Amino acid sequence: MSRAVGLHIAVLAGLALAQFTLPEYHHGNLARIMVLAAFASAYNITFGYAGMLSLGHAMFFGAGLYAAGLAAEFGGIAAPGGLVLGVIAGALMAAVVGVLALRTTGVSFMIVTLMFAQAAFLTVLYFGEWTRGDEGFVIASDMRRVLGLDLADPATRYWAAFAVFGAVMLGSLAVARSSFGRVLAAIRENEERTRMLGYDVFRAKLMALAVSGAMAGAAGAAYALLFGYVGATFASIQYSILPLLWVLTGGAATVLGPFLGTLLMFYLIDVSSSFTTAHMMIVGFALIGLILFFPKGILGTLRERVVPWLP
Amino acid sequence: MDFGPYLLLASLEGAVGAAVLALTALGLSLVFGVMRIVNVAHGEFYMLGAVIAWWVTSMVGGHPALGFVAAMVVSPLIVGIAAAAAERLVLRRLDYDPEATIVATIGLLYVIQQLALSTYGADARPVAAPIDFRVQFPWFGYSGYKLCVIGASAVMMLAVWLVLTHTRVGLMMRATQHDPETARAFAIPVDRVYAGVFAIGAMLAALGAVLIVPIQQAHYLMGHDPLLLSFIVVIIGGLGSLRGTVLAAVIIGMSDGIISVFFSPTLAKILATLLVAFVLVWRPAGLFGARPA
């Protein structure tokens, strides 16, 4: 076991143990943060590793959220099935969007993903009869059970969030260390050269997007099932920008960066909202400051200066 | 209502929408054309323009037209200065890297929005129209001010066009757009051109907002929609093509009015959004833009 793998196992072990020591409030927060960090990790696959700046990841998160939510509401499909459906929905949506959007690069790619996400958001509103639009709906508590355990119970919820986040994080680690991950990095650095080394760049990007979509879908489904609410807000533009913010904060193309970024931004807003209403201004300044002074994020900067082996 | 008058009304509405949209999108397009960056905070400059217009008109007494004229001058000026400052403090330090700029302008978006909320507040506030008359058609009434907006916007766009094509400043802009390196070699102060273009782009958005604010109200979240629509217009029109932008604004503005006659409006918006995505996928240079070399 390399020290990189060891570090990640240690982080997971720390998270597993943390739940026995944390006060109730932070215990609940951490469960939520882990689910959102899974979303950020999904974003990191495309943005960090493959260098594709998407402004539409809310649609993949939303796909998972609604797949799980609608399956529970209308199909009577409970939590484990909902999670599987969420993963499938996220991956499928990413694949379809990818086939079209990957014909573009750079700024065009951002705008195409933004437009698709906006169309997806409006679609949720359009089918208000089923989705209840912006108001959303609450998932019945008997749908929120896994193996007889109630996901609303704090301990169960924590473990479920831990499982989803752990799977996504280890998945990211596997991608980062795999030959596939190296190809993604190569595409990010020099797409044309990578193509001329015989790699099918389009397929690799599509695959990255699908993996990312699956992870985002898992996070979305987990969010719906763990916190019991499904609503259009989660498919809005804001939820495409948040993962970008989290990943940038923690460090793009680092496996632990998305989690660190989510954790820090969560508490930044949580603490600042107690004494100012201008917490979104803090987010704004954070974005500007990060891109100006730490474009590589916290772990990216650390990797550059102190721990070059960090994946 | 009969179909004829219905279409007339939809067209009038479309024309007003197109007029303001063209002005706002022109700003975005200019910035993209010359600087090759996407300004996500463009909608917030628009909002800022409207909010400042409210402030100016509420401070100037007398006839509403007085305050409105003052707003026409003051609001774009302040917005322009704010934009130039943002350009100096942030964008230049990023060396106008396209992706970094997007991230930074998202940050700027939140900062401006929040600033408006904490100072101006959460209410939507009206500004009185400088002129108050209604045109009564046999089938419906229509605001005379709205008709004036169409004219005012056309005049301003003409002015922009004249500046770009017939002045030294315009020449410098075009030279910089064509090739910044060569422009520098010809002693064009590219840095200042960039700051100027960014400011002018924001000022155009502010102008559009001042025109709209007697029709709609100033509200701190009002920048969202113009941003999306401007994006759409600039893309359809061809990134960086000014003529395309204006043409696209007319098409989008008019069709937005008319499509919703036939479809559920929400469905119409979905279709329009998808259309933009597909245009970019299959014609990355937009409908009226030059094909890339």
Added chain:
Amino acid sequence: MAAMTLLETHGLTRRFGGLTAVDGVEFRLDEGEIRALIGPNGAGKTTFVSLLSGRIRPSAGRVVFAGEDVTRLPAHARVMRGIAYTFQITSIFARMTLLDNVRLAVQRRMMRGWRGPDARALDAAAMAVLDRVGLADRATGIAGNLSYGHQRLLEVAMGLGLRPRLLILDEPTQGLSDAEIAGFVDLVREIARDATVLLIEHNMGVVMELAHRITVMEMGQILAEGPPEAIRADAEVQRAYLGG
């Protein structure tokens, strides 16, 4: 040399708007030879090899590689068939180590689907390639920090890592010192022992020294073709290219 044909083109044409950059080219390349492609600037040489490697699509005509029509194959699939291309303007992964650069090439050859080779085999193969071009001692350095000449070598190493049947070198000696050029000539000879080499080259010394045959292009068409001596003697070539 009773050689088999490795690559041929039939009526290969590429137009850009009104300009015909490559105009109905009939071309044949034998397995095992070193072929030089020369011609004045704007003759269509880079466009032509780009058509061969698949970086751009032809407007008309066909490309046949090792008996297979590859005209419709995308670039990456042609690389897998054995056509490697090194860029005219150095194109490497500047922020990665030399070893990582070459690994990416070697990995492609050794991959099954998305499953890569095991790390040790990959490292060994990549080091062997670096050794072949004489960069083994810099393997862990960052590629972007290399001198220009070494970057050109790294680029060739990436080509070699693919173990191609045909290696296309686009002006490989441009910007190299005389000493580097001499080393480079030796390297190409060594490569040619198990690969066919097609090289675009302006340095006539290198061309004369290396090429088995020379193809001369002008205005998108093949003007002449033959062994070095014959080309040197060809009056038309002299006029069009060598002395004008």
Added chain:
Amino acid sequence: MSSTTAPQAQKVRSAITRRTALKGLAGGAALAAAPGFVPYIQAQSSAPLKLGFQVHRTGIGAAYGRWYDRVTTAAAALINEEGGINGRMIEIVTEDDGTDPKRGAEVVEKLASQHGCDLAFGTLFSHVVMGSSPRAGELKLPYFVVSEGHHVASGKLNRYTLQPGITDVKSQVRAMAPWVSQNLGKKVTMIFPDYAFGHDHRDFFSEAIAAQGGEVIEKIAIPPTESSFTRYFPRIPRDTEVIYHVMVGPGVLTFVKELGEFYGSGARPQIFGFIDSLEAVDIATPGLEFLEGTYFWEGMPRYAPADAPEYETFYRERVGVDANGASVSDSKDISTYAHMFGCWETLHVIKAGMEAAGYQGPDDRVKLIEAVEAMTTMPAGRAHPQGDKVFNGKTHQVFGHQYISQVADAKLSVVHTASIEDGMYPDETDYTAQPF
């Protein structure tokens, strides 16, 4: 995490007998009048009761949030002046939810777990209620919403979520139908935002007007992102007798102005709107002249009636609103008068409930809910300045009078007060059957 479950179960049982006893006391007034009625005395604490206030300070709901905030502050000050609840002062712990359902859920957690609030209240926007309510239920935190949404009474939420301070949209809409059909016309065209809130209006009113022998002849749904509206108006059929409009959000004023421009000086149908379309907007705003003679639903009349009862004047004074519904400190700052009373009344219901339950601390949360569920009628008075009400303990929803006002001289004056019965509808759920 849920170490309180076991002891709670026992208290539930002891509380049941109490509840039976309370029923005989006929409602809120009696409860409020008998603060000392506590069957067993728990350890008295002098620390203030912490009431968590979930408020929209930022985001799309900020304009409403500001007034909810002011009213809450005023109500809390009054309650404290009068000696607090069960002898303890109350402290309002405010957290901004950004009008966002995710943050809303987090705020509920924060109020419950970090601030240690006794309960949470005050949420307005439906999507925030929907996002937050499951968490409140899981944390076993009483959650009093002031949203006018039908979500509570529809049975979609849980036993811990109640709406005792404001009538829900279904009831409001139903109460309008008889008067509208009898006085304005039977052929109605509805204009509403194309999302859940608008759909509720569409569905409930269509049903209610049909029951009155009327008919909705056209339904015009406007996308929530829309900022100009004129092009939708031609879809209003010519034989329309009544236009029913309800819009929310920053575009509302534009909507109303453009409706006026559209009809201009020509003949127009009767116009009936929900004041949501003009909440926090001055009726005397230029461009709104055409509203003269049109009608509005009001949750509570914005302009003080000449014969205003003492408690109405008292309330108006305490929340700092003048006779025109504007802030006393700034006549341009119009209140959200038709909705904000909900915060005031909710706090008074909480007070009555806590006193009835002998509430001492978080262990008594179940008793508090049972005490509120036991409430039936709430007489008009300082605690209920909007008017008397009937609370339905099964559906956790309160029902009150609704007002219809006509615009005259750029002011609203009440022309009809709908009875509570007009807004009643059959129960759709029974929360009391749910376990705690």
